[in-house]
Amino acid sequence: MSGAGEFELIDALSARLDPPDEGLGIGDDAAAWRPGAGSVVVATTDMLVEGIHFRLDWTSPRDLGWKALAVSLSDLAAMGARPGRGLVSVALLPGQTELVEELYEGMSDLARLTGSRIVGGDTVRSPGPLVVNVAMLGEAYPDQLLRRDGARPGDLLALTGTVGAAAAGLDLLLRDDRKSLERPEAVPLLAALHRPQPRLAAGAVLAALGLRCAIDVSDGVASEAWHLARASRVAIEIDVDRLPLAAEAVALLGRSKSRDLALSGGEDYQLLFAVSEPRLAEISDALGDGAAPTVVGRVTGECPGGRVTFLASGRPIETTADGYVAF
Amino acid sequence: MSGAGEFELIDALSARLDPPDEGLGIGDDAAAWRPGAGSVVVATTDMLVEGIHFRLDWTSPRDLGWKALAVSLSDLAAMGARPGRGLVSVALLPGQTELVEELYEGMSDLARLTGSRIVGGDTVRSPGPLVVNVAMLGEAYPDQLLRRDGARPGDLLALTGTVGAAAAGLDLLLRDDRKSLERPEAVPLLAALHRPQPRLAAGAVLAALGLRCAIDVSDGVASEAWHLARASRVAIEIDVDRLPLAAEAVALLGRSKSRDLALSGGEDYQLLFAVSEPRLAEISDALGDGAAPTVVGRVTGECPGGRVTFLASGRPIETTADGYVAF
Numbered sequence: 001m002s003g004a005g006e007f008e009l010i011d012a013l014s015a016r017l018d019p020p021d022e023g024l025g026i027g028d029d030a031a032a033w034r035p036g037a038g039s040v041v042v043a044t045t046d047m048l049v050e051g052i053h054f055r056l057d058w059t060s061p062r063d064l065g066w067k068a069l070a071v072s073l074s075d076l077a078a079m080g081a082r083p084g085r086g087l088v089s090v091a092l093l094p095g096q097t098e099l100v101e102e103l104y105e106g107m108s109d110l111a112r113l114t115g116s117r118i119v120g121g122d123t124v125r126s127p128g129p130l131v132v133n134v135a136m137l138g139e140a141y142p143d144q145l146l147r148r149d150g151a152r153p154g155d156l157l158a159l160t161g162t163v164g165a166a167a168a169g170l171d172l173l174l175r176d177d178r179k180s181l182e183r184p185e186a187v188p189l190l191a192a193l194h195r196p197q198p199r200l201a202a203g204a205v206l207a208a209l210g211l212r213c214a215i216d217v218s219d220g221v222a223s224e225a226w227h228l229a230r231a232s233r234v235a236i237e238i239d240v241d242r243l244p245l246a247a248e249a250v251a252l253l254g255r256s257k258s259r260d261l262a263l264s265g266g267e268d269y270q271l272l273f274a275v276s277e278p279r280l281a282e283i284s285d286a287l288g289d290g291a292a293p294t295v296v297g298r299v300t301g302e303c304p305g306g307r308v309t310f311l312a313s314g315r316p317i318e319t320t321a322d323g324y325v326a327f
Numbered sequence: 328m329s330g331a332g333e334f335e336l337i338d339a340l341s342a343r344l345d346p347p348d349e350g351l352g353i354g355d356d357a358a359a360w361r362p363g364a365g366s367v368v369v370a371t372t373d374m375l376v377e378g379i380h381f382r383l384d385w386t387s388p389r390d391l392g393w394k395a396l397a398v399s400l401s402d403l404a405a406m407g408a409r410p411g412r413g414l415v416s417v418a419l420l421p422g423q424t425e426l427v428e429e430l431y432e433g434m435s436d437l438a439r440l441t442g443s444r445i446v447g448g449d450t451v452r453s454p455g456p457l458v459v460n461v462a463m464l465g466e467a468y469p470d471q472l473l474r475r476d477g478a479r480p481g482d483l484l485a486l487t488g489t490v491g492a493a494a495a496g497l498d499l500l501l502r503d504d505r506k507s508l509e510r511p512e513a514v515p516l517l518a519a520l521h522r523p524q525p526r527l528a529a530g531a532v533l534a535a536l537g538l539r540c541a542i543d544v545s546d547g548v549a550s551e552a553w554h555l556a557r558a559s560r561v562a563i564e565i566d567v568d569r570l571p572l573a574a575e576a577v578a579l580l581g582r583s584k585s586r587d588l589a590l591s592g593g594e595d596y597q598l599l600f601a602v603s604e605p606r607l608a609e610i611s612d613a614l615g616d617g618a619a620p621t622v623v624g625r626v627t628g629e630c631p632g633g634r635v636t637f638l639a640s641g642r643p644i645e646t647t648a649d650g651y652v653a654f
Contacts, residue, residue: 028406028474028475028476028558029371029402029403029405029406029473029475029542029543030369030370030371030402030403030405030406030408030465031369031370031371032367032368032369032370032406032408032467032469032472033367033368034367034368034469035362035366035367035368039362040359040360040361040362041359041360041361041362041368041464042357042358042359043357043358043359043412043414043446043447043462043464044356044357044358044414044447045414045415045416045447045448045449045460045462046416046449047416047417047418047449047451047458047460048451049418049451049452049453049454049455049458051454051455052418052451052452052453052454053451075356075357076356076357078356078357079355079356079357079359081357081359085370087370087371087372087462088372089372089373089374089460089462090374091374091376091379091458119370120370120371120372121372122372122373122374122460124374124375124376124379124380125376125379126376126379126455126456126458127376127378127379127455127456128376128378128453128454128455128456129453129454129455131374131376131418131453131458133372133374133416133449133460133462135370135372135414135416135460135462137368137370137464138357140359142359142361145359146356147355148355148356149355214356215356216356231355
């Protein structure tokens with residue numbers, strides 16, 4: 001009469017995590033901790049569903065755990081927040097206990113690298129696809145939040161790092177392009193897809209240096225530019241010729257396809273941020289080589305409903321490459 | 328190229344919620360708010376899966392929304408925490424947009440009653456069952472947390488309110504007992520199942536009056552008693568004859584069946600708490616009629632592995648009614 005199976009699974013999962021630094025962790029009704037003095041709590045949640053966001057024949061459970069955490073950590077990065085305590089919910093088939101243990105190992109890998117911790121969760125049965133939800137709590141100073149509504153007319157728009165790699169990797173898998181998948185260029189593309197690196201350091205730098213507007217490009221540059229324009233009530237121009245495309249994507253898929261994937265494919269987890277022109281050099285220096293920014297557009301004026309214009313060769317284009325739309 | 332479908336759904340869902348009281352709500356990469364001075368953050372997450380935790384032919388989407396929030400709020404109640412900000416993830420089929428809007432209305436109903444708010448979320452496609460995950464953040468004073476590991480030898484164990492109602496309602500549905508379902512006694516049983524009332528006020532009272540150990544009986548008295556015994560490293564006796572059974576359950580299903588359902592059925596969302604005998608009368612007065620406590624057992628001694636003995640007619644019983652076990 002002990003619910004032994006549940007206890008054993010909780011023990012097995014807890015053993016894969018670092019112990020909580022303070023307060024209560026896994027094992028009580030809820031986790032509890034004392035927030036930093038003067039900080040605001042920053043909270044985000046993301047759900048990954050088998051067959052929609054991942055396929056278990058393409059992604060190892062360990063990579064999936066990494067990615068589930070990375071997606072939420074990227075939201076914290078886009079707010080300029082420090083990580084982070086995570087609550088992990090998993091719905092799985094009865095036979096998937098080993099799978100969820102490996103998934104926790106992958107989360108633990110990234111948690112250690114980023115100074116985050118898993119402090120609680122819920123593991124339930126599912127009759128259907130594997131579902132992983134991560135709610136991630138971070139902290140930030142209230143006057144240093146990177147918001148979506150902070151872009152102002154005259155601002156430049158810049159991207160950290162390169163874009164298109166993860167979507168290019170997915171494209172190779174979707175087309176089962178074995179010839180390309182065997183090329184060395186495929187390795188970083190698949191790594192970008194399976195083990196994305198949330199831009200926590202870059203977000204922290206942008207926030208500390210006083211920038212006020214960023215968004216992560218998890219759903220592609222196009223869709224995220226629209227979010228930013230809408231929240232900031234501004235008109236934006238994006239010069240698609242200036243997108244910092246991942247070199248390996250261009251090598252395997254060509255420039256045009258890579259550009260479309262960067263615009264609409266997403267999963268790059270880079271930051272798209274607004275910066276006034278005089279501050280660009282300073283910000284660029286502070287971000288360093290790993291997250292070196294590329295200016296890809298600018299805010300052309302106010303626009304209550306938000307508007308994004310995409311330019312190619314200096315002229316507005318009709319874009320058929322739609323941003324990822326959930327419905 | 329706007330991702331208009333996603334925007335429209337976010338707007339439709341946001342319209343069903345109260346605006347955030349401060350800070351950022353739905354619409355940015357993450358929600359942010361300033362925690363109360365001197366408080367700890369209390370965080371919990373719960374996932375409900377169609378076909379495992381609910382059936383849409385038995386539960387309306389609005390009730391499901393209420394319940395998804397109630398489950399997590401009950402965890403906060405069991406910690407003595409104040410509600411609360413919620414992050415809601417929903418995985419749904421493409422045709423279920425209206426359903427998720429009604430689900431948000433049900434969450435909003437309970438949020439208003441309890442002083443909670445939905446501050447963020449993720450709505451994604453699913454090829455399979457509807458999945459709802461709520462991560463709920465509350466606050467508590469660090470010296471007033473109700474923990475699972477706070478029971479001490481000599482303590483009495485008491486339950487708020489009555490138990491067995493929700494499991495009795497579910498039993499009627501599972502057996503398709505139409506004759507009983509048409510009786511007036513079925514109404515409160517189904518209400519207990521579909522619109523459970525998290526014991527936030529009772530948890531706050533227990534915490535404020537200095538108690539240190541409680542758990543919510545979401546998975547049945549038996550399973551939760553084991554959790555408590557294990558965390559507190561004590562031996563517990565539960566007198567099953569003293570369980571405060573819901574009168575309507577007894578009327579429709581008899582005492583023996585109702586008792587088994589209360590032990591192993593769960594979903595009552597009452598609090599099982601430890602209290603020293605001299606303080607019982609004071610606590611009972613403070614809880615008031617709505618959550619009047621019933622002593623159902625006691626802590627008999629220390630026991631490193633935890634142990635629960637169930638007594639009937641004063642003698643230990645072999646119990647086959649297992650606490651709900653997820654695996």
